Amino acid sequence: MLKSALSQLQTIWTILQHSFTRSETVQYPEQKPYLAPRYRGRIVLTNDPDGEERCVACNLCAVACPVDCIALQQGVKEDGRWYPEFFRINFSRCILCGMCEEACPTNAIQLTPDFEMCEYDRQNMVYEKEHLQIDGTGKYHDYNFYRVAGLAIAGKDKGAARNEAEPVDVRSLLP
Amino acid sequence: MNIRIDGVEYPATKDRNLLETCLGLGLNLPYFCWHPAMGSVGACRQCAVLQYPDEEAEQAGRGKLVMACMTPVSDGARFSLETAQARRFRQGIIESLMINHPHDCPVCAEGGECHLQDMTVMVGHRDRRYRGRKRTFRNQYLGPLVHHEMNRCITCYRCTRFYRDYAGGTDLAAQGCHDHIFFGRHEDGVLESEFAGNLVEVCPTGVFTDKHLVHDYTRKWDLQSAPSVCAGCAVGCNTLPGERYGRLKRVHNRFNAEINGYFLCDRGRFGATWVNDERRLDYPGLRGEDGRYNAIDHHGALQRIVSSVERGAVAAVGSPRASVEANFLLRLLAGPARFCPGFSAVEQPLVGEALALLRASRATVPDIATMETADAILVLGEDVSNTAPRIALALRQGVRNRAYAMAAGLKLQDWQDAAIRNLAQDQRCPLFIAATAATRLDPVAARSLRLATPEIARLGLRVADALAGDNSNDYSHDNSHDNPDDHSVHREAAAIADGLRDAKRLLVVSGTGSGDIAVMQAAARVAEAFRDTGREAMLSLVVPEANSLGQALLCEGNGSPDLDALAASAEAGEIDTLLVLENDLYRRAATDQVDRLLANCQRVIALDQLDNPTTSASHLAVPAASVIESEGTLVSLEGRAQRCFPVFPPHAERHPAWVWLLATLKELGREAVSDWHHFDDVTRGCAAAIPALAGIAAAAPDHRFRNHGVRVPRQPPRYSGRTAMRANVSVHEPKQPEDEESPLAFSMEGLNRDQPAALLSYVWAPGWNSNQGLHRFQADVGGPLKGGPAGIRLLRANGGATPLPRHATAAFAVEADEVLLVPRYRIFGSEALSAISPGIRELVRPACIELCAADAERLGLADGDGVQVGDNAAALPLRIDDAMAPGCAGYTAGYRETAGLAPNTRQRLRRVAHFSPPGPTVIGSDRGGRHG
Numbered sequence A: 001m002l003k004s005a006l007s008q009l010q011t012i013w014t015i016l017q018h019s020f021t022r023s024e025t026v027q028y029p030e031q032k033p034y035l036a037p038r039y040r041g042r043i044v045l046t047n048d049p050d051g052e053e054r055c056v057a058c059n060l061c062a063v064a065c066p067v068d069c070i071a072l073q074q075g076v077k078e079d080g081r082w083y084p085e086f087f088r089i090n091f092s093r094c095i096l097c098g099m100c101e102e103a104c105p106t107n108a109i110q111l112t113p114d115f116e117m118c119e120y121d122r123q124n125m126v127y128e129k130e131h132l133q134i135d136g137t138g139k140y141h142d143y144n145f146y147r148v149a150g151l152a153i154a155g156k157d158k159g160a161a162r163n164e165a166e167p168v169d170v171r172s173l174l175p
Numbered sequence B: 001m002n003i004r005i006d007g008v009e010y011p012a013t014k015d016r017n018l019l020e021t022c023l024g025l026g027l028n029l030p031y032f033c034w035h036p037a038m039g040s041v042g043a044c045r046q047c048a049v050l051q052y053p054d055e056e057a058e059q060a061g062r063g064k065l066v067m068a069c070m071t072p073v074s075d076g077a078r079f080s081l082e083t084a085q086a087r088r089f090r091q092g093i094i095e096s097l098m099i100n101h102p103h104d105c106p107v108c109a110e111g112g113e114c115h116l117q118d119m120t121v122m123v124g125h126r127d128r129r130y131r132g133r134k135r136t137f138r139n140q141y142l143g144p145l146v147h148h149e150m151n152r153c154i155t156c157y158r159c160t161r162f163y164r165d166y167a168g169g170t171d172l173a174a175q176g177c178h179d180h181i182f183f184g185r186h187e188d189g190v191l192e193s194e195f196a197g198n199l200v201e202v203c204p205t206g207v208f209t210d211k212h213l214v215h216d217y218t219r220k221w222d223l224q225s226a227p228s229v230c231a232g233c234a235v236g237c238n239t240l241p242g243e244r245y246g247r248l249k250r251v252h253n254r255f256n257a258e259i260n261g262y263f264l265c266d267r268g269r270f271g272a273t274w275v276n277d278e279r280r281l282d283y284p285g286l287r288g289e290d291g292r293y294n295a296i297d298h299h300g301a302l303q304r305i306v307s308s309v310e311r312g313a314v315a316a317v318g319s320p321r322a323s324v325e326a327n328f329l330l331r332l333l334a335g336p337a338r339f340c341p342g343f344s345a346v347e348q349p350l351v352g353e354a355l356a357l358l359r360a361s362r363a364t365v366p367d368i369a370t371m372e373t374a375d376a377i378l379v380l381g382e383d384v385s386n387t388a389p390r391i392a393l394a395l396r397q398g399v400r401n402r403a404y405a406m407a408a409g410l411k412l413q414d415w416q417d418a419a420i421r422n423l424a425q426d427q428r429c430p431l432f433i434a435a436t437a438a439t440r441l442d443p444v445a446a447r448s449l450r451l452a453t454p455e456i457a458r459l460g461l462r463v464a465d466a467l468a469g470d471n472s473n474d475y476s477h478d479n480s481h482d483n484p485d486d487h488s489v490h491r492e493a494a495a496i497a498d499g500l501r502d503a504k505r506l507l508v509v510s511g512t513g514s515g516d517i518a519v520m521q522a523a524a525r526v527a528e529a530f531r532d533t534g535r536e537a538m539l540s541l542v543v544p545e546a547n548s549l550g551q552a553l554l555c556e557g558n559g560s561p562d563l564d565a566l567a568a569s570a571e572a573g574e575i576d577t578l579l580v581l582e583n584d585l586y587r588r589a590a591t592d593q594v595d596r597l598l599a600n601c602q603r604v605i606a607l608d609q610l611d612n613p614t615t616s617a618s619h620l621a622v623p624a625a626s627v628i629e630s631e632g633t634l635v636s637l638e639g640r641a642q643r644c645f646p647v648f649p650p651h652a653e654r655h656p657a658w659v660w661l662l663a664t665l666k667e668l669g670r671e672a673v674s675d676w677h678h679f680d681d682v683t684r685g686c687a688a689a690i691p692a693l694a695g696i697a698a699a700a701p702d703h704r705f706r707n708h709g710v711r712v713p714r715q716p717p718r719y720s721g722r723t724a725m726r727a728n729v730s731v732h733e734p735k736q737p738e739d740e741e742s743p744l745a746f747s748m749e750g751l752n753r754d755q756p757a758a759l760l761s762y763v764w765a766p767g768w769n770s771n772q773g774l775h776r777f778q779a780d781v782g783g784p785l786k787g788g789p790a791g792i793r794l795l796r797a798n799g800g801a802t803p804l805p806r807h808a809t810a811a812f813a814v815e816a817d818e819v820l821l822v823p824r825y826r827i828f829g830s831e832a833l834s835a836i837s838p839g840i841r842e843l844v845r846p847a848c849i850e851l852c853a854a855d856a857e858r859l860g861l862a863d864g865d866g867v868q869v870g871d872n873a874a875a876l877p878l879r880i881d882d883a884m885a886p887g888c889a890g891y892t893a894g895y896r897e898t899a900g901l902a903p904n905t906r907q908r909l910r911r912v913a914h915f916s917p918p919g920p921t922v923i924g925s926d927r928g929g930r931h932g
């Protein structure tokens, strides 16, 4: 009996205390809350530190996506890079789970703190590459896939990637 | 016999090694270098297991590491896969392979179906501990078909074992030493072997990949595929074409133990992407007054076809590359007497005779796997490497039976690949080749003769006589006994017969490729004579196209008109409407002849996939679905009816020909088709109407079949992007297309397991993403599929009711200014559709005339001259090729420029003044192949 009365009082006290704490409610949309960079909102495609398109069209994001809302087609550029000829996200299906970002081996696809994506027409929720691609590196500044990959591209020959030895001279039989 | 693995008793068979046994039991044991068709060499050390000498050692965990692929199983043997020692060893192997492996998976065309990825996951290796520098290689340009990325090699040696040992190629080898081993050519250049494309599937990593796919890439999990049949030649190899976004991306092998096994030829693998060609017809086109075509919808087209058919006398040209069903419906429409099967006038009797001989002969008509069991082979006049390439690969295996016989003597098992090759060295079963020119099989032949076609026939007859011990027949004209050539033919025949003395299973290969009925007949007689000596004989006759034999069966014995007869009745004004089904007539007869035929018909309706000269000459061009987009039955050269299924629904108004024709027949109110609604109804109708084709309905399960109550999916379980693929068109996703004609689904729903073999739509099993997972579908590792054989044989061994004809052939001699015109086929170019596929297109060389130097000198011609043959209009460049038999001029067959030439006729060659040779057909250069 006494115990429960105490509990009641404790509860009332706790609630009372809240009257003196700072309010968490913000006057959205006039006032915008702080969202951490890791917040999972609108998806973007980023560039590598050299300013080149990061996405190599490996399709891992698409296959990781639980609602199958990513579709793309790979192509090969003149310089030997793989890139997406088109890259489409159907945001009307996207559940912003971030699985694509987890899967991406190049850090190309990233979720951003922007969540304001309402549209009157659902068709407008379909984003193509030109709507997704941004100019910067996003959250991850340094990673450059082609610097670690073995595939040669213009400007990065065989043996020129990080931790790579000069190409082997196959004619040599020296030990 | 039983063995113990990790304490569990399992049944085992003696002729299997431990790796095969484990895989057959469904155990996961990683491996690289073993290949079910190529056996073991123990090179990669990946398949290590622990073997215990006895029970006591097993209890104590004391055993020795052995390579499962090199370990025979014996009763009571004890092994462990799971013991820590074996696991650590296997993990160590993968880790060491990964030391130099590039960080390439995202940009590697093998990713997602990579055996190395699968095995890495299987052993549980995750983190790279090595921090040193990675070895790198420069890649080579290997031609427009195969892409090279050498950094990814794990030195398993599968590529060279396939390319050199299995397929007989010479220009790919291991080079360098220690950890610098490089697999490639001595210098950049197109891989020479016509089976090079198999490297894509044989290599367990992304070193060799499909160049077309690399440049329009889709991961395996995103490819929609369905069981299909290669339309490249009459062998009928089983394929798995893969599609995404309405484009054919690649063709993979579909295992069929009786036909192609694990391997396709490059025409089949790379020759189907023409279906993406921009010259494909999308909508029916009606030719207007100005000669231009106006698109109309399918109702309009159907009405016009119907009214044309109703208005006057109809004749039809079918196609030996179209399905049995489409041809059957067309024949129903025009009537048997007005249905031309669509062969050229030269081919029609040849194919008819091939069928007649197969029926009459008492020899076995072998499938490819049976051909590989031959211990002696005679090839008469057929250049199989170019007309039915997969057979050439089988013949290369056939000659190795000597090696297996020697091995059996030493109690070596068949999978001991390195030991057996070492033992046999150059000893092979006898292969005798008689051809008008050099063939690619010559290097493995015991004797290869260059003879003019009639001589080949004579050689065959003499071999038959020698086998029968009969020397009384004289197949030549009176003077031939003085003819030194004849003596040599006689001598060669005696030598061949002598070479066949010890043989037990003779395979005789011939076909329509020689252009001479007598050659095929001679081949049949050799087989017959051999059989009469109480031994087993096989007879394989190659016919030109994917459904040539089906067409011959459809038209058997009712005197269907050939193209010449059709032209004659058109000339006589007896044809108002001519329907042409999937057939470019300009490849079947001389241009002026076809022009006249088409001009003499009031209306020409062409049903075809591509814009070609025939559709361009038609009044109504109707788009048809390709073999990859429609269902159909094709009859292969061994008389096997096989079903292919659409891989994806065709675009626009490209309906399968059978759909167009069935709709037309229904509109016409034809009684026979009134209750035919499905493809299966047509198949059954055809089976009922044509006794020779009675079996075709059983080629695959019909559309009502369900696999454990559900359909068989065309899409792998992790098909991605379904809610975005079409979102650019509309965000409201349509329902998946329904397939009313087959038990397959255009979706990932259903069960891709336990189905009949004809319904295998992709190979994937948990943990086995690559094509190596096939053993999960096989009843016996490397053996037939669990679902039984695919397709059904229509020709059965028979009693030899018809006696084989014995034709005398005249001794061959040419006048001083003449040559004998002989057809020369090319794997790339002689088949019209594969020849326009990207990649292959770059390898197609213009048609030419080939002569040996002596003949060229005799005729006063030089290399590069333009020559006209007889009154054939087109001038062709002359090539001097000493591989040609003397007196013979080879012409490139299957090309439009040579369509009017008749094989084995004596002709004069005229030199054309001011000849400019046709430009190279090479389009563009290598796409990105040189990077790195």
Ligand code: SF4
Pocket (backbone or CB within 6 Å): A054, A055, A056, A057, A058, A059, A060, A061, A062, A072, A100, A103, A104, A105, A106, A107, A108, A109, B106
């Ligand atoms: S996972 Fe990354 S690199 Fe791969 S396709 Fe998606 S965005 Fe591009």
Ligand code: SF4
Pocket (backbone or CB within 6 Å): B101, B102, B103, B104, B105, B106, B108, B109, B110, B111, B112, B114, B115, B116, B117, B152, B204, B205, B206, B207
């Ligand atoms: S070969 Fe396999 S493991 Fe190597 S990069 Fe390609 S996909 Fe990855």
Ligand code: SF4
Pocket (backbone or CB within 6 Å): B152, B153, B154, B155, B156, B157, B158, B159, B160, B183, B202, B203, B204, B205, B207, B208
């Ligand atoms: S190239 Fe491929 S098949 Fe050849 S050794 Fe290397 S990994 Fe093996």
Ligand code: SF4
Pocket (backbone or CB within 6 Å): B230, B231, B232, B233, B234, B235, B236, B237, B260, B264, B265, B266, B267, B268, B269, B388, B389, B390, B391
């Ligand atoms: S051998 Fe003939 S059927 Fe087989 S893959 Fe080659 S072209 Fe196709």
Ligand code: FES
Pocket (backbone or CB within 6 Å): B019, B030, B031, B032, B033, B034, B041, B042, B043, B044, B045, B046, B047, B048, B067, B068, B069, B070
């Ligand atoms: S598979 Fe056994 S050693 Fe390579």
